[in-house]
Amino acid sequence: MSIIDAAASVFCREGFAGANIDLIAVEAGVSRQTVYNHHRDKEKLFMAVVRDLTERCNAGIFATFASFPDQPRDLEADLIGFAVRMNQNCICNRDGRFLRKLIQTEGERYPELFAEWQDQGPGRTWPALAARFARLAHAGHLAIDDPDVAARQFLALANAELQITFMLGGMPSEDDVLQSATHGVRTFLRAFGKRRSAAAVEKQLASA
Amino acid sequence: MSIIDAAASVFCREGFAGANIDLIAVEAGVSRQTVYNHHRDKEKLFMAVVRDLTERCNAGIFATFASFPDQPRDLEADLIGFAVRMNQNCICNRDGRFLRKLIQTEGERYPELFAEWQDQGPGRTWPALAARFARLAHAGHLAIDDPDVAARQFLALANAELQITFMLGGMPSEDDVLQSATHGVRTFLRAFGKRRSAAAVEKQLASA
DNA sequence: ACAAATTTAGACAGTCTTGTCTAATTCGTC
DNA sequence: GACGAATTAGACAAGACTGTCTAAATTTGT
Numbered sequence: 001m002s003i004i005d006a007a008a009s010v011f012c013r014e015g016f017a018g019a020n021i022d023l024i025a026v027e028a029g030v031s032r033q034t035v036y037n038h039h040r041d042k043e044k045l046f047m048a049v050v051r052d053l054t055e056r057c058n059a060g061i062f063a064t065f066a067s068f069p070d071q072p073r074d075l076e077a078d079l080i081g082f083a084v085r086m087n088q089n090c091i092c093n094r095d096g097r098f099l100r101k102l103i104q105t106e107g108e109r110y111p112e113l114f115a116e117w118q119d120q121g122p123g124r125t126w127p128a129l130a131a132r133f134a135r136l137a138h139a140g141h142l143a144i145d146d147p148d149v150a151a152r153q154f155l156a157l158a159n160a161e162l163q164i165t166f167m168l169g170g171m172p173s174e175d176d177v178l179q180s181a182t183h184g185v186r187t188f189l190r191a192f193g194k195r196r197s198a199a200a201v202e203k204q205l206a207s208a
Numbered sequence: 209m210s211i212i213d214a215a216a217s218v219f220c221r222e223g224f225a226g227a228n229i230d231l232i233a234v235e236a237g238v239s240r241q242t243v244y245n246h247h248r249d250k251e252k253l254f255m256a257v258v259r260d261l262t263e264r265c266n267a268g269i270f271a272t273f274a275s276f277p278d279q280p281r282d283l284e285a286d287l288i289g290f291a292v293r294m295n296q297n298c299i300c301n302r303d304g305r306f307l308r309k310l311i312q313t314e315g316e317r318y319p320e321l322f323a324e325w326q327d328q329g330p331g332r333t334w335p336a337l338a339a340r341f342a343r344l345a346h347a348g349h350l351a352i353d354d355p356d357v358a359a360r361q362f363l364a365l366a367n368a369e370l371q372i373t374f375m376l377g378g379m380p381s382e383d384d385v386l387q388s389a390t391h392g393v394r395t396f397l398r399a400f401g402k403r404r405s406a407a408a409v410e411k412q413l414a415s416a
Numbered sequence: 417a418c419a420a421a422t423t424t425a426g427a428c429a430g431t432c433t434t435g436t437c438t439a440a441t442t443c444g445t446c
Numbered sequence: 447g448a449c450g451a452a453t454t455a456g457a458c459a460a461g462a463c464t465g466t467c468t469a470a471a472t473t474t475g476t
Contacts, residue, residue, distance in 0.1 A: 015313060018225030021464070031424045036465070100375070104312045105223060107376040114376060122372055149369070149391045156368035160360045164330055167308070168315040168322060183357045191398035229434070239454045244435065423472065433462080441454065446447100 083158035083181035157184030261307040291366035291389035365392030
């Protein structure tokens with residue numbers, strides 16, 4: 001395991017103050033001095049960890065975006081699949097859990113570092129997801145007013161039942177992820193799906 | 209400020225490992241020895257803090273539940289008001305932010321303590337909120353299959369746009385809270401509101 | 417095989433923290 | 447005012463951690 005990986009693990013488990021450089025060195029399989037050679041001090045090491053995690057998470061998120069159902073065959077099933085992949089590959093995986101925890105625990109202590117994360121992370125991924133939903137709406141598959149709002153609500157709904165697990169830093173089971181995604185997507189489609197509205201049917205009735 | 213309050217503040221800012229008992233004593237305006245007299249050691253003090261916060265947050269949540277719109281005049285406006293109160297009085301206030309942060313940062317280290325929180329907190333509040341929505345549905349104001357799912361999704365939607373602020377431990381502005389609640393409730397009602405469905409109108413058409 | 421660069425083990429000073437102890441002081445109550 | 451309980455300041459030992467240093471060992475490239 002690389003020094004950065006070991007450091008990520010220890011920083012997450014113990015917090016910045018509680019993290020022990022000796023332990024990081026042991027876990028990385030190197031001597032303490034090597035840690036200090038590569039990364040000047042504890043704080044620099046921490047920054048390197050956050051940057052590394054942000055980068056890898058972003059890569060995972062954009063890779064998963066590539067599987068967004070732009071031309072859905074079964075909209076509900078396709079969106080559920082996408083939500084599940086999003087969770088499994090980006091939010092619940094090692095990097096995602098670690099990054100989230102570091103942001104939560106140390107975010108206030110390093111404003112500039114996490115401002116950078118916000119720009120590079122959500123600042124780039126949210127609009128990208130919103131654009132996908134906008135295209136889906138434009139193609140007639142959804143009825144969306146504000147794609148940015150819809151994108152945030154999509155993720156919020158897909159994770160609605162995993163909140164407590166996330167809070168405690170745990171890893172939800174595959175079943176939990178699937179169930180939360182299923183319920184979330186169903187509600188999302190009840191809100192934004194393009195069933196013929198009652199008004200449209202009435203109009204059709206009137207013209208008949 | 210009481211010892212518990214000061215400790216909550218310091219534990220949240222610095223984490224358990226980084227929290228300094230001297231600092232807690234100063235912030236509480238007592239001597240270090242008094243802290244040790246009241247709470248045997250750091251860990252006991254931490255437990256007392258979590259218990260106290262859980263209790264106060266629960267009280268606030270149930271107090272806010274009392275203002276749930278059981279007989280809504282304007283369902284959208286009433287639910288938005290409820291969502292805003294929920295956020296302002298329970299989730300974004302001092303106790304709520306502190307408790308959330310302690311759960312996130314130290315949850316894994318004290319499984320039994322936070323299992324207790326889960327039982328006493330979400331374990332009691334979620335079903336209570338679900339019951340309110342069930343009643344609202346039974347009275348004909350909403351079309352809900354599973355009130356537990358709906359309750360979780362209601363909160364997820366109401367907070368959908370505050371996630372990043374929560375992650376960083378920040379305090380969203382009143383405007384942000386109102387906007388997130390408004391968008392969230394609108395989507396919630398698009399999904400669960402009782403407009404006549406297209407199917408119902410068709411049935412009416414067929415019988416005519 | 418050799419030279420340069422890197423890594424290692426271990427010692428080390430300096431700092432910080434926890435939790436205890438003691439003796440003096442303050443507070444509440446009668 | 448007097449007595450018992452609580453609080454305070456400060457010293458203290460024991461332990462932990464960071465970051466540096468040195469000399470030996472190992473790896474790397476040629």
